[in-house]
Amino acid sequence: MMYVFYGSFFLSSGLPFPRKDGDIWALIHEESPMNKDWLFSFGSTIELFNYTSTFKRGSDYPLTTHWLTNKETLLSKEYLVPTDRKNVMRTDGGLAPIIFVHSDCNTPSNREQYVTTLQKYVDVDSYGPCLHNKDFPEEFKNLDGIAGFLKPDFLRLVARYKFAIAFENAICDDYITEKLWRPLQVGTVPIVLGSPTIRDFLPSTKSAILVEDFDTIQDLAAFINQLDRNDEQYESYLQFKHTGISNPTLKSELARISPGEYAGGRFGKAASGYECFLCDKLHKALDATKAGKPVAKVLYVHRNLTKTAKSSPTIAESMSWHSTI
Structure with missing residues (x-):
């Protein structure tokens, strides 16, 4: 019922289709959208997932400070x-x-x-x-x-x-x-x-x-x-x-981070925390399914436009990049 995808290895081929009613897809991706050729800059990609764990504070399990120990x-x-x-x-x-x-x-x-x-x-x-x-x-x-x-x-x-x-x-x-x-x-x-x-x-x-x-x-x-x-x-x-x-x-x-969760900037510990988070969500989804209720679909609200600061006149000031994740 639960599929977890790591963004750096995400491929459009080989996905678990057909997607059954109640199946939960979750994404974990600590990289910027440039990783995977900007695939995660598109809402149509992000909207495939019920839960996300990215650097964005708006994701379900943020990794914003995953490089900071404490x-x-x-x-x-x-x-x-x-x-x-x-x-x-x-x-x-x-x-x-x-x-x-x-x-x-x-x-x-x-x-x-x-x-x-x-x-x-x-x-x-x-x-x-x-x-x-x-x-x-x-x-x-x-x-x-x-x-x-x-x-x-x-x-x-x-x-x-x-x-x-x-x-x-x-x-x-x-x-x-x-x-x-x-x-x-x-x-x-x-x-x-x-x-x-x-x-x-x-x-x-x-x-x-x-x-x-x-x-x-x-x-x-x-x-x-x-x-x-x-x-x-x-x-x-x-x-x-x-x-x-x-x-x-x-x-x-920093108060939100569990002791040692990001120790040494090790991404693996953050991933383990996300797995625990998803396990809890899965049990709630199972309860909802048994009760005949639909599995909740999380609305992703991370889309924005960002722009670099002004630079020297010798460098184009049009360095703008779209980011969804």
């Missing part, structure tokens, strides 16, 4: 490098103020174009295959790939920098990945291009630099250079590490 992770000072030490690494160690490590180099958000233009006004160390200009230090070798980016060694590397590029591959409400949480965890200020609802999930009103707040890339670069020169102003973006999380929406979201 509030202790955000407030941890385990990897925090004092600002004066970062300054020494900037001058004596030859580090740029910004670190950029992305492996997907052709994305709908056009993040590579943005960073290319940003580099004209402020230095960026790019360790990944996208815009590569710096090799991993010898002590941090074997860090390639997603698994390497979760290792303590990589976290220590990110912690050396004042700022980190946190640009998502697609611009969708509530689509937030480890690219935001990782710099916040280690005490590096993220520069964010992503979810238009990102303010709902920041630890405080002053904990990240949002691209959408600047009219041009030149304006953004000037602000970053200003913070790089002013320690007191820079450290105000790390104040939440000492004062705690003040954002009520994020507090509520």
Whole structure:
């Protein structure tokens, strides 16, 4: 009676047709709509499912913060490098103020174009295959790939920098990945291009630099250079590490997460939680069927239009992407 589909492996062929009355279809998909060729951007696809578990808060079992372990992770000072030490690494160690490590180099958000233009006004160390200009230090070798980016060694590397590029591959409400949480965890200020609802999930009103707040890339670069020169102003973006999380929406979201559910950003635990959720729904559906009542069809209300923030005149301002999931 219950079929659960993982979005990354969803195919239009091989579906359990004919679909019997009372059969329940459920979707779990933590990726952006660009995964699976935008298949999940269409209402006709989403409407196949009775229940959904996606990054959208409007889904039945949201995965918005599935890369965030708990509030202790955000407030941890385990990897925090004092600002004066970062300054020494900037001058004596030859580090740029910004670190950029992305492996997907052709994305709908056009993040590579943005960073290319940003580099004209402020230095960026790019360790990944996208815009590569710096090799991993010898002590941090074997860090390639997603698994390497979760290792303590990589976290220590990110912690050396004042700022980190946190640009998502697609611009969708509530689509937030480890690219935001990782710099916040280690005490590096993220520069964010992503979810238009990102303010709902920041630890405080002053904990990240949002691209959408600047009219041009030149304006953004000037602000970053200003913070790089002013320690007191820079450290105000790390104040939440000492004062705690003040954002009520994020507090509520963290309180909703079961202890250890997303531990280490492991998607499998979130999937297990969704399975428990669906098990409860299945029993209710069985009861409804026995009573001669129809199985409820959940109305999906996630459709929206989103647009990237204004960028440099050298980059088209028409970077708009449709998102359903």
